[in-house]
Amino acid sequence: MxxxxxxxxxxxxxxxxxxxxxxxxxxxxxxxxxxxxxxxxxxxxxxxxxxxxxxxxxxxxxxxxxxxxxxxxxxxxxxxxxxxxxxxxxxxxMKQASAQLERGRYLLLDRLQDPGNVGTMIRTADAAGFDGVVVGPGTVDVYNGKVIRATQGSLFHLPVISMPLEEAVNALHEQGIAVIGTALEGATSYQTIAPMDALGLIIGNEAQGVAPELLSYCDERAYIPIRGKAESLNAAVAAGILLYHFASVD
Known part of the structure; x- marks a missing residue:
């Protein structure tokens, strides 16, 4: 000592x-x-x-x-x-997570900027039983102190993979796994999409949403209905709703 x-x-x-x-x-x-x-x-x-x-x-x-x-x-x-x-x-x-995406459920993060949001999403994906989180370019560093504290330790247990999201989507599609992107236009309520034992769920930038080019690769576009007068949901809250919905097949 x-x-x-x-x-x-x-x-x-x-x-x-x-x-x-x-x-x-x-x-x-x-x-x-x-x-x-x-x-x-x-x-x-x-x-x-x-x-x-x-x-x-x-x-x-x-x-x-x-x-x-x-x-x-x-x-x-x-x-x-x-x-x-x-x-x-x-x-x-740092644990180096394998860039090989096995069959399972993955949360994909597209240019998320708020450390608290990203940490909360990793924590919630862990709690919901997802198999990993894929972090695309432009998303805040997951080893940022604020992100780590928001994960409450889930960062140490759940595979977090850094790679271009186009590559991740292609890897999932090659295994016959559907990819769902969050959007407002051309989207259907998440409640009409059945839970799945394998999928990729893309959550986009807090202000801009999922990039249009990524949405073009998605099999489905989903939105969360707003019942009251709020303009929108916090990105981490929205992710939590969707993560638990799509994991509920278990």
């Missing part, structure tokens, strides 16, 4: 780089914060370094295969992304 008191320490500088997308891609690692997320990451076997305030009693199960560092408040201030930090962090290794 090593103690680090200075925020200018070279190791701390390396940890701080993990708060940027560039730093994460260069090292294939990312930083998480808080007991719950670390517990989930330990379960997933991806924790490489534990970084905790000096007074914190590290559970024995956390120490397996992980180096432990204790830190002072100055270091906590540099690393914390939350307002009331617990002063507990971990460096984790």
């Amino acid at each position: 090593k103690h680090i008191a200075s925020a200018k320490n070279e190791i701390v500088k390396q940890w701080k780089k993990l708060l940027t997308k560039k730093g994460r891609l260069q090292t294939n690692r990312f930083l998480i914060e808080g007991e719950h997320l670390i517990e989930e990451a330990v379960r997933a076997g991806i924790v490489k370094e534990l970084i905790v305030r000096e007074s914190y009693q590290v559970p024995g199960s956390w120490k397996r295969n992980a180096d432990v560092f204790t830190i002072d408040d100055a270091v906590i201030k540099v690393l914390a992304e939350t307002e009331t930090s617990q002063g507990i962090f971990a460096v984790c290794e």
Whole structure:
């Protein structure tokens, strides 16, 4: 166990780089914060370094295969992304999900920008029993701290694959799997589309929706009826409704 008191320490500088997308891609690692997320990451076997305030009693199960560092408040201030930090962090290794889409249910994200939305969608896809999430170009980095916190650990358990969505759609079609895109024009109510044991469900950008070229590849276009006077639904809420509908065949 090593103690680090200075925020200018070279190791701390390396940890701080993990708060940027560039730093994460260069090292294939990312930083998480808080007991719950670390517990989930330990379960997933991806924790490489534990970084905790000096007074914190590290559970024995956390120490397996992980180096432990204790830190002072100055270091906590540099690393914390939350307002009331617990002063507990971990460096984790990114799991490389296979780009091969097996038969199953997949959520496809097209240029989603809000970290909270993306994290909530990953969490809900996990809860609904989907087999994976495909993240297309233009969607916020799933290892962004806000995304990770919104997933509540589902990011560590559910395959999240980065690839062009056109490729993903083609891969699903090659297996005879239908792809459904969310849209307003030329769409039918999701309630008229039967649940499926295998499908691709595309959720589009919060403001622009699914790109027209992607919609042209879809087998069905679905919308959620608005009963009241609200103009629209939040993207993550809409995704939740559709994810559970299409998974209800079980």
